[in-house]
Amino acid sequence: MSLDNLINNVHLNLSMSEEEAVALLTKISNTFKNNFFRKNQLKNIQDDVEILFSTLKSSGYIDEYIQCDCGEETEIYPLKTTHCDYCNQLLKNTFVHEITDLFKLKNELSQELNLRNEEILKSVIDDHFLGIFYELKDTIDTIIPFLGAGTSLPLGLDNWPNLLRGMGGSLKQQDRDLFDKRINKGDYLGAIDVLKNNTLNLSTDEDIKKHIVRQIEAKYKSGLAENYHNIKDIINLEPAFFITTNYDSSLIDYKEGDTYPYTLDQIEDAHELLNKGKQIVLHLHGHLRSPRSMIITKEDYEKLYKDDRIKSYLNAIMGTKNLLFIGFSFDDEYFKDIYDNSFKNLGGQHFIIQNNLHPDEARDMIKAGLRPISIKVEGTSDFSDNYVKALKIVLKNLL
Ligand SMILES: [Zn+2]
Structure with missing residues (x-):
């Protein structure tokens, strides 16, 4: 299977965007690198371990191994291995062996993901x-x-210009023109001076600060999801x-x-x-x-x-x-x-x-x-x- 297929399957099976699928796969690749891992270690990365694991497995980007504890000895064998090197019994003979399924990502995965991430990066820089x-x-x-x-x-x-513009409603035309001019120049502190000198409701620092606090509290989207x-x-x-x-x-x-x-x-x-x-x-x-x-x-x-x-x-x-x-x-x-x-x-x-x-x-x-x-x-x-x-x-x- 190609990386495109894997990305697409992660995107469909885990209902996330393709960008998120690439980010998830990159995280997995950076976490496990060239090391053996157990299936449940995926849990630290993604809640839905079963779906993620079966998607990865069917992609062909994972090699499967068996860790076999035989008495004092521990050995990791490729999945196809049938017999223990130490006692020559069947690996799957659980009377003599303790068996753990282990997995390793193929090198191609990180190489192909690096290229993909560089392409994505170049699309924005x-x-x-x-x-x-x-x-x-x-x-x-x-x-x-x-x-x-x-x-x-x-x-x-709001950005500064919009926050300020919302405060200039009670200015007279002439003052408003100066106020707008200063905002447009990026002279926000100068615009605040115009407010202080020419309004009744926003004539003190305290009033202006209160107004800003109220604006922020009213508009702030608390708990907005990280994607946004x-x-x-x-x-x-x-x-x-x-x-x-x-x-x-x-x-x-x-x-x-x-x-x-x-x-x-x-x-x-x-x-x-x-x-x-x-x-x-x-x-x-x-x-x-x-x-x-x-x-x-x-x-x-x-x-x-x-x-x-x-x-x-x-x-x-x-x-x-x-x-x-x-x-x-x-x-x-x-x-x-x-x-x-x-x-x-x-x-x-x-x-x-x-x-x-x-x-x-x-x-x-x-x-x-x-x-x-x-x-x-x-x-x-x-x-x-x-x-x-x-x-x-x-x-x-x-x-
Ligand atoms: Zn053995």
Whole structure:
């Protein structure tokens, strides 16, 4: 049977998409490699062991063996073997032998899957960027994911421009024009100034923060399945810690272990971030559970990035770590500011994954010290289902 048939059978028998079938087979191949395994070990990978096993077995990609315990001796024989090397009795004579069925994947399976995964990868990453993808893959053990709004949009949340636009309803026309102009330029903090100076209901930081918290709580799709977002794919990279500028709880909702949303004030020193087992989530711009921690105005923002702590933590960490920016767009002034203020001058190689980059845009990023990886996403909407799917392929191939 060919790999195509196997993929198709897994897809039909286990009712999953073909992409998921390839991912499942890859996981099996990476788990067992060239080693013997028992059928029940598949249970750690897929619940429906019987169907999965019979599909694999009928594919011809599995060799069958018998492990025979004969007194003190243990030997593994190919399935066709009839007699024990030690006592010369029939292997299946269970009065003298303890028998275990063992299996091994044929080498062809991993070879063919590697080729298939590379084809799939090439379908979402332009040739120009494959080299940088492999650089990223080589440094994956030192990567710290840095998440922007784009990773939260699939969970129902708004990006900054839309969140802000929803707040400008009570502005007079002239003020509204300035407000829109600033949003369109990516000057989100400037737009917030317009709100504060020209509305009654959103004239204080507190009002604005409350509004944002309510919006996030109302729109956030709690418990959304993993297929529809990339949060779990990012968690699966198993970094030492995570940084996000998002206020929402998506990372802590999907991760295990420490699920406290840390803000800068709650971090004692760089070592706390690097406490590997904890894999803490640092909400650099605050978290909605403590609205006070939320960075929303120019003053908040300047205070944060002038804070020596942020520089000393990052300096301490970035000697050995590399950032991977996901969910930011580089033409956004907001991101450029963050990057220029705190990350540009740190050592190390920092990567950014973006969709549909033009080579000229990529060159600008490289000049700014970033290593861009462009993913091909069909359609115009920036962080659509297609974006999630393409990013999923990239992130899974990093493992
Ligand atoms: Zn024997």
